[in-house]
Amino acid sequence: MNRRTFIRTTAATTLAISQTGSLMALEAENSFRKNLGIQLYTLRNELEKDAAGTLKKVAADGYKQVEPYGFPHAEAMIAGAKDAGLEIHSSHFEWDAVVNPKDESLPDFAKILDKAHEIGLSHLVIPYLKEPNRTTLDDYKKVAAHANKAAAMAKKAGIQLSYHNHNFEFEPKEGGKRGYDIFMEEFSPDMQFEIDVFWVKAGGVDPVELIKKLHGRVSQLHLKDLKEGIASPSYSTDLPKDAFQPLGSGIIPMEPIIVAAKAAGVKHCHVEQDQSPDPFADIRKSVVYLEKL
Incomplete structure (x- = not known):
């Protein structure tokens, strides 16, 4: 074997081992694909028209669990999911x-916890912050303090509280510091993160690096793809509707x-x-993409 052939063979073998190792890591993990969930905000319009029928389609497409929104006012989603054999953890x-x-004393959250415990939820997620709560770093510190108190209450009820990001948390504020930096620094060990990889990427941050940085502090992920050509970093949630793509159709591996x-x-x-001209077709594309990984 000459030197050129040896180099080519060695490179090919190394690549094969690298790819096999990655695929084996996925296969060994497997639970994410076998127990894939969907955040039901994706199908909000369809759910409003026919919750039971929509959730049966979700189950038929291969999803195993759902994450409702607007809890505790999510009765139709919860009932439809149970009828369709879909699990609800969060x-x-x-x-x-x-x-x-x-x-x-967070009285309204105490009521939410009682309802969540009653139906068997293991996770609750703060989904959003409006402008008055995210203007300055002090605003983020106030949110963190309330979240820590709520997380301690949730822990006593056997429920994990987490915070779901968008892209605005990554906007530099005073001294270049970001709201998300405040959360990473000030959230207590009881408080975790639900990372939305689309919004992280839109905010100019690498989702993989953020997940690694928050090792042990990430309870859940939202998986969605970002269309090529969308400006990043962007800190406005007012993105073009077609910025939101099914998995495998954008730029996020x-x-x-x-x-x-x-x-x-x-x-x-x-x-x-978040946005789709044909949600049923797109959620099917996403699950097919994950099945082929």
Whole structure:
């Protein structure tokens, strides 16, 4: 064997080992694909027309669990999911109960916890912050303080509280510091993150690196793809509708994200697509893409 052939052979073998190792990591993990979830905001219009029928289609497409939104006012989603044989571990909830509480005892969140415990939820997620709660770093510090108190309450009920990001948390504020930096620094060990990889990427941050950085602190992921050509970093949530793509149709490689999620101790992954001209077709594209990884 001459030197050129040896180099080519060695390179090919190294690549094969690298690819095999990656695929084996996915296969060994497997639970994310076998128990794939969907955030039901993707199908909000369809659910409003026919919740039961929509959730049966979700189950037929291969999804095993759903993450409702608007909890505790999510009765139709919860009933439809149970009828369709879909598991419910997590829900987004009415965030003002924590972010803008009536008083420091968080009475509305206590009621939400009672309802979540009653139906068997293991995760609750703060889904959003409006502008008055994210203007300055002090605003983020106030949110973190309330979230930490709520997380301690949730822990006593056997429920994990997490925060779901968009892209605005990555906008530099005073001294170049970001709101997400405040959360990473000030969230207590009881408080975790639900990372939305689309919004992380839109905010100019590498999702894989963020998952690694938050090892052990990420409870769940939202998987969605970002269209090529969308300006990044962007800190406005007012993106073109076609910025949101089914998995495998944009610029975000999902395999390294799933591998990183396994290593970081992530519990659940949920497909989400905020905007879609044909949600049923797109959620099917996403699950087919993940099946082929």
